[in-house]
Amino acid sequence: MLTVEGLRSRYGRIEVLHGIDLQVNSGEIVTVVGANGAGKTTLLRCLSGVQPVSGGTVTFRGDQITTLAAWRRPARGLTQSPEGRQIFTNLSVEENLRLGAYGFADDRVDRDMEDAFQMFPILREKRNLSAGGLSGGQQQMLAMARALMGRPSCLLLDEPSMGLAPIIVSQIFDTVRGLKDLGVTVLLVEQNAFGALKIADRGYVMETGRIIMEGAAETLIADPRIREAYLGI
Amino acid sequence: MSELLQFLFSGVTVGAVYALVALGFTIIYNASDVVNFAQGEFVMLGGMITFAAHAAGLPLPLAAISAIVLTAALGVGMNKLAIEPARGAPVVSLIIITIGASIFIQGAAQIIFGKQIHSYPAFSGDTPIGVAGATILPQSLWVIGGAVAVFIALWLFFTRTLLGRAVLATSNNRLAAQLVGINTNFVMTLSFALSAGIGALAGVLATPITLTAYNVGIAFALKGFAGAMLGGMGNPKGALVGGFAIGLIEALTAGYLSSTYKDAAAFVVILAVLFFMPQGLFGRKSTDRV
Ligand SMILES: Nc1ncnc2c1ncn2[C@@H]1O[C@H](COP(=O)(O)OP(=O)(O)OP(=O)(O)O)[C@@H](O)[C@H]1O
Ligand SMILES: [Mg+2]
Numbered sequence: 332m333l334t335v336e337g338l339r340s341r342y343g344r345i346e347v348l349h350g351i352d353l354q355v356n357s358g359e360i361v362t363v364v365g366a367n368g369a370g371k372t373t374l375l376r377c378l379s380g381v382q383p384v385s386g387g388t389v390t391f392r393g394d395q396i397t398t399l400a401a402w403r404r405p406a407r408g409l410t411q412s413p414e415g416r417q418i419f420t421n422l423s424v425e426e427n428l429r430l431g432a433y434g435f436a437d438d439r440v441d442r443d444m445e446d447a448f449q450m451f452p453i454l455r456e457k458r459n460l461s462a463g464g465l466s467g468g469q470q471q472m473l474a475m476a477r478a479l480m481g482r483p484s485c486l487l488l489d490e491p492s493m494g495l496a497p498i499i500v501s502q503i504f505d506t507v508r509g510l511k512d513l514g515v516t517v518l519l520v521e522q523n524a525f526g527a528l529k530i531a532d533r534g535y536v537m538e539t540g541r542i543i544m545e546g547a548a549e550t551l552i553a554d555p556r557i558r559e560a561y562l563g564i
Numbered sequence: 565m566s567e568l569l570q571f572l573f574s575g576v577t578v579g580a581v582y583a584l585v586a587l588g589f590t591i592i593y594n595a596s597d598v599v600n601f602a603q604g605e606f607v608m609l610g611g612m613i614t615f616a617a618h619a620a621g622l623p624l625p626l627a628a629i630s631a632i633v634l635t636a637a638l639g640v641g642m643n644k645l646a647i648e649p650a651r652g653a654p655v656v657s658l659i660i661i662t663i664g665a666s667i668f669i670q671g672a673a674q675i676i677f678g679k680q681i682h683s684y685p686a687f688s689g690d691t692p693i694g695v696a697g698a699t700i701l702p703q704s705l706w707v708i709g710g711a712v713a714v715f716i717a718l719w720l721f722f723t724r725t726l727l728g729r730a731v732l733a734t735s736n737n738r739l740a741a742q743l744v745g746i747n748t749n750f751v752m753t754l755s756f757a758l759s760a761g762i763g764a765l766a767g768v769l770a771t772p773i774t775l776t777a778y779n780v781g782i783a784f785a786l787k788g789f790a791g792a793m794l795g796g797m798g799n800p801k802g803a804l805v806g807g808f809a810i811g812l813i814e815a816l817t818a819g820y821l822s823s824t825y826k827d828a829a830a831f832v833v834i835l836a837v838l839f840f841m842p843q844g845l846f847g848r849k850s851t852d853r854v
Binding site for chain 2: 379380381400401402403404405406410411413417418419420421422426429430431433434436477478481
């Protein structure tokens with residue numbers, strides 16, 4: 332579904348991705364774990380087209396999209412729930428969701444919104460309120476729901492657990508796990524390596540702009556080096 | 565009493581022009597956080613191009629439409645040539661660019677249209693309409709009606725259409741807007757076109773009353789800006805109310821104090837707003853939690 336080859340990216344003159352190779356197959360949950368500053372967010376920004384790529388290619392569902400304008404990507408089936416949620420704080424919850432389906436104007440928009448409310452009932456309760464007033468966990472749910480409104484075949488998720496209480500985190504991870512049954516392929520980026528690897532099929536470990544390890548999620552979880560460096564066990 | 569009414573009429577008339585300018589500020593500000601100081605030049609161009617096209621033999625309605633369309637196109641050009649290439653620069657730099665654009669447009673207008681004062685006939689004649697001892701010009705009704713119509717159209721656009729919400733979304737969070745598939749460059753282009761078109765409309769409607777010249781833009785920009793600030797930058801309702809308020813303050817100052825002080829009124833308002841109510845009358849309450 333998604334193939335990344337030799338991807339490089341820089342902020343000004345400082346290169347922060349030094350040639351990333353990564354593959355996400357249809358129906359998989361793939362996670363990229365790594366410490367603070369490893370380049371995970373930069374990778375997802377490149378995949379969504381909001382960050383310039385200085386080398387390598389991104390192929391999505393058979394098409395080269397390396398330099399495709401960011402705003403054209405959701406229509407191709409690639410949406411993102413970004414780091415820090417980035418919801419539209421001065422619009423209502425419902426308006427946020429409607430904008431998630433910006434490219435669409437058919438009946439399915441209403442049905443998808445109904446599904447989103449089913450998935451996150453709290454959003455239905457708050458649908459007419461300003462999104463800026465939601466709690467952190469609710470904002471995260473809104474960001475994910477908004478990305479799902481774009482009918483992704485592949486959803487990019489950047490640190491959905493960041494800054495949330497443990498009970499909310501496990502709820503969010505359960506939801507991500509559930510997306511698999513809905514046929515959505517997921518690329519999940521996390522500092523919370525343990526939580527991410529537990530729900531993922533495969534994982535990549537990233538360190539200072541490089542992939543240093545990859546494999547089945549259960550293999551990575553069992554690896555002593557990973558356990559020491561990222562799982563704190 | 566009829567004297568007061570007379571001042572109110574003239575205040576509402578200029579106020580409507582300021583309201584249109586303030587609405588123009590609001591649109592670009594909402595899409596980009598930029599205060600576009602070339603907004604007044606759009607007003608000047610609206611009047612000037614209508615005059616020139618009319619003098620060249622075009623019927624007045626056609627001349628007016630071509631002025632609005634040409635000015636909107638110029639707004640788009642300004643965005644493409646001056647604002648878009650500087651994207652990523654601090655907002656202050658972008659504002660300075662708009663001041664540069666304003667000076668450039670003014671200079672070009674001086675060369676193209678000359679230094680004379682121009683005008684053209686009022687749309688519905690010059691016979692004043694008497695109301696309770698005071699009089700109002702038919703053209704005043706055109707100006708007031710124009711401001712109200714533009715406000716209603718904008719309000720519907722921002723609250724009832726997906727594209728309108730996309731503009732609001734772009735101003736609120738440009739990154740997120742791109743991530744949901746909004747072409748943010750197009751939103752900027754659209755904002756400049758709308759804003760310039762509305763500015764030109766103000767000039768088209770007002771010129772038979774206020775007359776026009778290459779250098780009238782700055783005064784419109786400053787007073788429209790004062791109106792937008794008073795109402796709360798970025799709020800269309802605030803722009804409308806603020807624009808009318810500045811017009812009324814100005815007319816009452818001129819009427820009861822001295823017309824020498826009328827221009828100072830707008831500046832006093834700007835300063836007072838900055839000191840006492842930086843959010844303006846309808847300023848956004850900050851509901852952002854993060
Ligand atoms: N806007 C920016 N300008 C300059 N450098 C940046 C910028 N954003 C990130 N960086 C640098 O790029 C590197 C990768 O950052 P990135 O945000 O992609 O890491 P991350 O893996 O997502 O980290 P975290 O887990 O904290 O979210 C870091 O060294 C960071 O300092
Ligand atoms: Mg990150």
